[in-house]
Amino acid sequence: MNLRRLTLVQKRALVGFSFILPWLVGFVFLFATPLIQSARFSFSKLNVAPGGYELEFTAWTNFKQALYIDPTFNRILTESVVNMLWSVPMILFFSLFSAVLLNQKFKGRGLARAVFFLPVILASGAIAAAETAGLISMTGSSQVAQELGEAQSGFDSISLIFMLDNAGFPDWFIDYIVSGVTGIYEIIRSSGVQILIFLAALQSVPPAMYEVAKMEGATPYESFWKITFPMVSPLILTNIIYTVIDSFADSPVTRKIYETAFQAQNFGLSAAMSWLYTGVVGIMLIVIGILVSRRVFYYN
Secondary structure, eight states: OOGGGSOHHHHHHHHHHHHHHHHHHHIIIIIHHHHHHHHHHHTEEEEEETTEEEEEEOTTHHHHIIIIIOSSHHHHHHHHHHHHHHHHHHHHHHHHHHHHHHTSOOTTHHHHHHHHHHHHHHTSHHHHHHHHTTSSOOSSOHHHHHHHHHHHSOOOHHHHHHHHHHTTOOHHHHHHHHHHHHTHHHHHHTOHHHHHHHHHHHHTSOHHHHHHHHHTTOOHHHHIIIIIHHHHHHHHHHHHHHHHHHHHHTSHHHHHHHHHHHTSOOHHHHHHHHHHHHHHHHHHHHHHHHHHHTTOOOOO
């Protein structure tokens, strides 16, 4: 293939295909077979046999049991969706706010960036696996640290509620702000990757734009909403999708699916729950992608 004869659109398409090629290869050779196997399990009853297992086709029985018979699956799934809708905007706001601050020039900027990303490393599966294997010794868990932080923070939520109420804010907004302040540890723990993505977006903004805006008399507030925010808007969509997926990665629904499979030994029901869960997340991502992509500004 002669690259010189390709148009700009074709070259960009080739770069995009090269970017997703490692994922595509991994999906075909590592994930496609388990995915098909999970779909077979969801429509069958798995019986353990001496030579392995046997599948008994049951059609939609597992899905009906998950939706109409299981006493907790619907409630846990609904609560997870509501918590996601409640937490994602706060995580995105905190991530963008922190990225703007960390993008400024000040002494110790590298250390400050590392501090914000440190909770992601400590909460990763690699650290947990190393601790379980005895390779490292941690003095506690994130849950214990959160409980100690809440007990010793001395934060008086009543004063904040009275202040916001006197300012005339509605009750739902007051509840949202108070929950965000009291759950600041979880927000920081869930914002490390998003902060890095926003930092990359902020550093890609041409400095000449800010210089021209300053020469035209634009204030920092106007520069943020007219330059910074539109330029990072494509990464806002990326962070929304990442945050939604990340919020479901370790949720009560995944623990319910795990317990159904490996404790109750009901692999067919567990697979059906997984596909229902995947369907809900997929629908949400499609709706969010359509709504947000309409407001995204792409700079060429």
